[in-house]
Amino acid sequence: MAVAGAEPRAAWASKAEESRGRLVPEPEGDGRSAFRRDADRIIHSSAFRRLAYKTQVFSYHEGDHYRTRLTHTLEVVQVARSLARALGLDEDLAEALALAHDLGHPPFAHAGERVLDACMSAYGGFDHNAQSLRVVTRLESRYPAFDGLNLSWETLEGIVKHNGPLTGPLPHAIAVHAEKQDLWLWSWPGAEAQVAAIADDIAYDVHDLDDGLRAELFTVREIADLPLVGDIIADIAVGWPDLDTSRFIHEVGRRMITALIDDVVRESRRRIIVAAPGTADDIRRHGGAVVGFSAPFAEAERAIKAFLFPRMYRHPRVVRDMERAGVVVRALFTRYMADLDALPAEWRASVQGRTEDARARRIADFLAGQTDRYALAEYARLFDRAPELR
Structure with a gap:
């Protein structure tokens, strides 16, 4: 990655010594x-450990070598730190944001989130990004002086708006938190949050192609027509004509990550020259993202997503498992709402005497924190049968 070498800290980088606290x-x-303390607190949180047993795309019975939420998160961290280092940003803050970005995901990937959001439709809905904020500000219970992890302003800001300003109706958890802390929801996030967001795109584009190929949902030949990917495949075939399939797939992913990171670094440096920021707040007040893909790479990245949606995310094998998983989430929510005795004692005590809305929110907290295997065990306990995802 020739253009991605380390640079001195930029004037527009977030600075821990100037944190809003x-x-x-x-x-x-x-x-x-x-910011280093923030990253460390996230790593040591219960929510972070549970990511090891939450689905990314393939449920755990498919095999041990596919990505989970945890391994996806670690790959996002690696890309985010590389980008932050090349752009002269704060690597620890970029890492903290990458570590936290999926803490609010419920079990069973996006299928679990869709069903939980539907269950919560009468109670303010459910959004995994907002739930990540709820996890780090309310639900983690480790410290005697406060609920949550008491993270820095810059980390919380990046968690809630790493995809841009929040100008419409706010998700429940963000609206509640906004009553006691101003996170500048109207502005763009700092550059480190923008880095974490695009690192998420890079990581899952590459690893979902990798997992899809290894799962034989599609073949190398079928992705050879994709922009960027096709050129990489052709180059590898010329240089290593007899390479075995497993190494070939790995080399495709490795070169994709390199190319995508290099493009983001070049394009972001160009945008920063145009924006001419002097401080981190200048980045926030800028009228758009300063971290991003160039136009050709943005088009290539959209093509990758457009390919993956029908060929992987809507593949009958994946859809079948996730539909069955959705039944589990809905059944658990319905049972918990109707029968508080079905909840473990600690959670039952936390909802007793609450309004229906507050009770539903706490039950959503409980469900969102469950791993895939815990949710399946709960289903078996409450309904005396084990759902088959295979």
């Missing part, structure tokens, strides 16, 4: 920056 003030002074 934490909602509950704490002494720093242990040798770590505020």
